[in-house]
Amino acid sequence: MDTIASLFSFITWPVSWVIVQFHKLYGAIFGPDTGWAWGLSIVSLVVLIRICLIPLFVKQIKSTRNMQALQPKMKAIQERYKSDKQRQSEEMMKLYKETGTNPLSSCLPILAQSPFFFALYHVLSGIANGKTIGVINQPLLESAQKAHIVGAPLAAKFMDSASKVEGLGATLTDVRVVTAIMIVLMSASQFFTQRQLMTKNVDLSVKTPFMQQQKMLMYVFPIMFAVMGINFPVGVLVYWLTTNVWTMGQQMYVINQNPTPGSKAQEHYLDRLLKSVALHSEVRGKRRRAVVQAIVAKGPDRNDIERKFVTGLSKQGFVAQADGSVVKSDVALAEAEGGATPRRQQPKRQTKAQRQAGAVQQEDAAAKTSLSKEAAEPSDVVPAETKAEPQDAKPQQEAKPKQGKPTAGQARAKSGQRKGQQRPKHPTKK
Incomplete structure (x- = not known):
């Protein structure tokens, strides 16, 4: 020595x-x-x-x-x-x-x-x-x-x-x-x-x-x-x-005062900072504002302790700003209490049989709507041209098939048919 x-x-x-x-x-x-x-x-x-x-x-x-x-x-x-x-x-x-x-x-x-x-x-x-x-x-x-x-x-x-x-x-x-x-x-x-x-x-x-x-x-x-x-x-x-x-x-x-990110000291420091913000409704001290500013600047790169701090601010109804301060926000409080905004759910995929059944139901509803409209039209008003026609012309008009939307039965028949050219039936199945 x-x-x-x-x-x-x-x-x-x-x-x-x-x-x-x-x-x-x-x-x-x-x-x-x-x-x-x-x-x-x-x-x-x-x-x-x-x-x-x-x-x-x-x-x-x-x-x-x-x-x-x-x-x-x-x-x-x-x-x-x-x-x-x-x-x-x-x-x-x-x-x-x-x-x-x-x-x-x-x-x-x-x-x-x-x-x-x-x-x-x-x-x-x-x-x-x-x-x-x-x-x-x-x-x-x-x-x-x-x-x-x-x-x-x-x-x-x-x-x-x-x-x-x-x-x-x-x-x-x-x-x-x-x-x-x-x-x-x-x-x-x-x-x-x-x-x-x-x-x-x-x-x-x-x-x-x-x-x-x-x-x-x-x-x-x-x-x-x-x-x-x-x-x-x-x-x-x-x-x-x-x-x-x-x-x-x-x-x-x-x-x-200046703990290492991700350490237990940072967790204790941010817990104290969160209590201070909840008590005073602001970030007090230049050093503390610098810490909040650094956390905001990290964005998605924050560690678990920093994410917990940001979530704690939201539960208190505060949002951290880029300059290290916090502002009161009712939206943040509502999200913290009610959870995150629910995502729009995608419709469940249907099978072919379910899609065909749905198409038949839509056609039936359309046919019923058409019939109800025809029934609601006034029948006592006859055009002048119709009155001038002879009586023997009425059977011909009645015999002529009515052009319009297919009925429910026809719709079902068409929906069950195969598209394209039909295969001829076997003679034994006639």
């Missing part, structure tokens, strides 16, 4: 200078030789470093979003090369390269603050060994050696001997109890941070190598820091516990 820390000695001077500046501030409040002054100086160093790393954290969020946008393509690759794992991995790497996405972007904040971590370890090791380092001169060195955090010296380690711990003005039991508690808290916070990322903010419908890497980190990092923690000075444990708590709180904020 000392060899690794010496590799980052170039940053030792800036780290020690920052600690000394914070020590001057807190020393004026709590006293220069107290553990509060030196401990809060280390905590303030962590906060300053993490604030400087916020742009890198934003880049990490964007890279994670790009990973989520590639989920459909990843799923297609998995289905296409289901039986060839090697080809599947090659296609995944090719997709990452084409889109400029880094699946290990979640490790960037840890890698970026590693030099500060080892530089602080180098400074605290110098304090434990009684060596001046950076801007820490002899008076500051003696003040730091007197500082105790809950009974444990700032530069003491879990694996230190009893004589060394007594030289720093403490007992071995106090040092080991304090360091053991801090190691457990450090590992637990690291595990919880990775676990909430895996269980709440990941689209579980698609399994990718990225998810497998995150799952591996969830178990590897806590074990690694627990093993390494026994060689960390108390001041380094304060540093690492503080940065883990910062990461956990920062991630919780991102999960609650």
Whole structure:
């Protein structure tokens, strides 16, 4: 560990200078030789470093979003090369390269603050060994050696001997109890941070190598820091516990305010948003309107959670607009209560016999209508030409067949006949 820390000695001077500046501030409040002054100086160093790393954290969020946008393509690759794992991995790497996405972007904040971590370890090791380092001169060195955090010296380690711990003005039991508690808290916070990322903010419908890497980190990092923690000075444990708590709180904020599409966090977020819309009849907040706007813009590409949100708005009588707002709509409420508009049903297909029977019924109805019209015409009005004709012409007129529509019987006979030329009957069937 000392060899690794010496590799980052170039940053030792800036780290020690920052600690000394914070020590001057807190020393004026709590006293220069107290553990509060030196401990809060280390905590303030962590906060300053993490604030400087916020742009890198934003880049990490964007890279994670790009990973989520590639989920459909990843799923297609998995289905296409289901039986060839090697080809599947090659296609995944090719997709990452084409889109400029880094699946290990979640490790960037840890890698970026590693030099500060080892530089602080180098400074605290110098304090434990009684060596001046950076801007820490002899008076500051003696003040730091007197500082105790809950009974444990700032530069003491879990694996230190009893004589060394007594030289720093403490007992071995106090040092080991304090360091053991801090190691457990450090590992637990690291595990919880990775676990909430895996269980709440990941689209579980698609399994990718990225998810497998995150799952591996969830178990590897806590074990690694627990093993390494026994060689960390108390001041380094304060540093690492503080940065883990910062990461956990920062991630919780991102999960609650900007969840990954398709994750459980998005489901909880949209449920809260739906309750807010039902209570206030509007989408409150610029960020929330941006979320609704993104859901509307997706159209048919929405996931199941987003479709459920749109349906919930309809049940409340609201319709989401393209600008992220919602408007009251009675049509949406009626559709939600009564269901979707019924489709026009196609008529049932009939058999040939049913079609023929229907045609006969139509012909019968037409014939009855014609007869009723003829019966309704007045018969006492006789044209003048008819009166002038002799009486012997009437039989000829009566004998002439009446031209008009066929009767019902004729219609049935015709409907039963075969179209075209009729085949002559066999002589035996006459």
